[in-house]
Amino acid sequence: TERTLSIIKPDATKRNLTGKINAKFEEAGLRIVAQKRIQLSKAQAGAFYAVHKERPFYDELCEFMASAPVVVQVLEGDNAIAKNREVMGATNPADADAGTIRAEFAESVGENSVHGSDAPDTAKEEISFFFSGLEIVG
Numbered sequence: 112t113e114r115t116l117s118i119i120k121p122d123a124t125k126r127n128l129t130g131k132i133n134a135k136f137e138e139a140g141l142r143i144v145a146q147k148r149i150q151l152s153k154a155q156a157g158a159f160y161a162v163h164k165e166r167p168f169y170d171e172l173c174e175f176m177a178s179a180p181v182v183v184q185v186l187e188g189d190n191a192i193a194k195n196r197e198v199m200g201a202t203n204p205a206d207a208d209a210g211t212i213r214a215e216f217a218e219s220v221g222e223n224s225v226h227g228s229d230a231p232d233t234a235k236e237e238i239s240f241f242f243s244g245l246e247i248v249g
């Protein structure tokens with residue numbers, strides 16, 4: 112079993128889609144073993160997305176992530192990292208497979224409803240960015 116960090120982004124929390132998105136995770140066999148709703152500052156969003164700081168959309172991305180509350184969560188299951196990315200769908204909703212979260216809910220390549228870790232090392236880092244061990248109950 113594996114754990115991954117998921118974020119339900121501001122475009123989705125604003126449209127009251129937390130429950131519908133969580134249902135997609137649970138239907139795919141992922142367990143939500145930690146979850147909290149928080150408001151990121153732009154600086155905190157920037158620290159989380161530091162790997163993207165040279166990208167042209169970095170500033171826009173940080174503004175967006177700080178524009179409304181997010182729900183951060185730890186998902187657990189077999190191959191949780193890959194499974195979560197499958198359930199999320201492609202970064203650009205126009206390219207996302209039918210039935211995926213981004214195909215159903217995302218508004219644009221930037222405002223794309225969810226984030227998911229992309230590898231075991233980043234999952235570990237991203238989980239500890241938001242959660243202490245005591246907050247994760249498998």
Ligand code: GTP
Binds near residue numbers: 229
């Ligand atoms: P994450 O799970 O959020 O990391 O998405 P990803 O791995 O599918 O995409 P990537 O890591 O390449 O980009 C991180 C995030 O930056 C995306 O989810 C988008 O929110 C945002 N992003 C990526 N490309 C663009 C772009 O061309 N324009 C804008 N505005 N945002 C972008």
Ligand code: MG
Binds near residue numbers: 227229
């Ligand atoms: Mg990514």
